[in-house]
């Protein structure tokens with residue numbers, strides 16, 4: 171890890187209750203040797219005082235766009251460029267909307283538009299605001315523009331609701347900042363400032379499955395699982411950001427399609443298998459989907475009715491194993507095949523057995539027992555299991571897992587063009 175010694179961070183503080191955590195973030199960054207210059211929006215001043223921010227950064231605080239003294243000392247353009255990384259924390263719905271649409275009507279938004287540096291956003295807002303299609307559209311646009319994101323996390327919110335919208339914890343933001351510096355050579359610059367196809371996976375075709383599958387009982391009922399698709403979709407996004415051509419075969423999820431990724435939507439395991447076969451060849455296949463192991467034999471054409479015979483007996487048949495099928499292709503097998511192992515106990519032992527049984531090159535194993543909060547949650551702790559051994563990573567945001575996994579996979583992939 172590069173460390174943050176000597177790094178110059180320009181911190182844009184938006185107006186949200188999470189701004190109190192930004193004070194701790196400043197402290198954590200300075201502890202690691204970074205210098206922090208802060209810009210506060212008017213709304214941010216309602217949540218933390220300019221004096222606290224100035225004291226913690228040890229630098230002059232910038233608040234006004236039209237300030238004669240500030241402009242003569244350091245103009246807003248210079249301020250936006252005299253940094254190694256721009257971090258928005260908390261990134262409010264308003265700041266994200268302004269940046270996605272190129273608005274610049276205060277110092278914070280002007281700086282974000284004027285900068286030629288990478289931007290990392292740590293969103294924080296009410297969950298309805300985060301899930302609103304307008305915010306999701308803005309986030310997708312910003313990702314496509316090369317803006318990096320950390321969080322938001324799921325959890326209890328200041329407004330009393332529960333769900334995605336909490337700003338990542340300061341240490342998670344620090345990890346994302348370190349990651350942004352680490353990945354400097356493998357991530358694209360904002361659009362227009364550098365080619366998007368120059369990353370660690372440039373020239374590679376990556377096929378990914380994500381989400382659950384739904385196996386119908388009749389026209390209105392189905393068997394499902396708790397997979398949200400967050401991890402698989404994050405990997406698709408990270409692979410696209412690393413310059414790959416990405417094809418995502420997604421089961422039913424509520425997530426937006428990742429920007430810059432070709433997405434095929436399917437419902438059942440058999441549809442997923444067909445879509446995967448149709449999308450091959452690929453250089454890398456990543457099976458992140460939680461494919462249903464069984465489907466109901468003889469799906470009813472009409473809705474099954476209650477009746478005198480009592481509850482229906484459901485006979486199950488096994489679904490095709492998509493990962494094993496691709497791993498064991500006699501011809502045209504992708505050079506790198508990565509599977510996931512969702513386990514609720516003996517995670518590593520089961521993952522080792524799966525690696526052997528399915529014939530893939532790497533298994534990313536995770537604990538999906540209810541206590542872990544992984545299924546549907548924002549965070550994940552994974553173990554990379556290969557024939558060579560096991561590498562365990564600490565718990566982190568699913569976006570971080572995705573970025574690290576993509577960087578790791580890039581080191582395992584032979585260089586050269588797609589095998590077709």
Ligand code: CTP
Pocket residue numbers: 379439457458459460461462463489490491492493494508509510511512513524
């Ligand atoms: N997988 C697949 N097709 C299936 C089942 C699983 O492609 N029909 C893939 C998953 O995408 C994942 C890996 O296989 O990459 C392991 O999935 P998991 O559900 O953990 O394992 P299972 O094969 O279901 O084995 P078990 O029931 O023993 O846990």
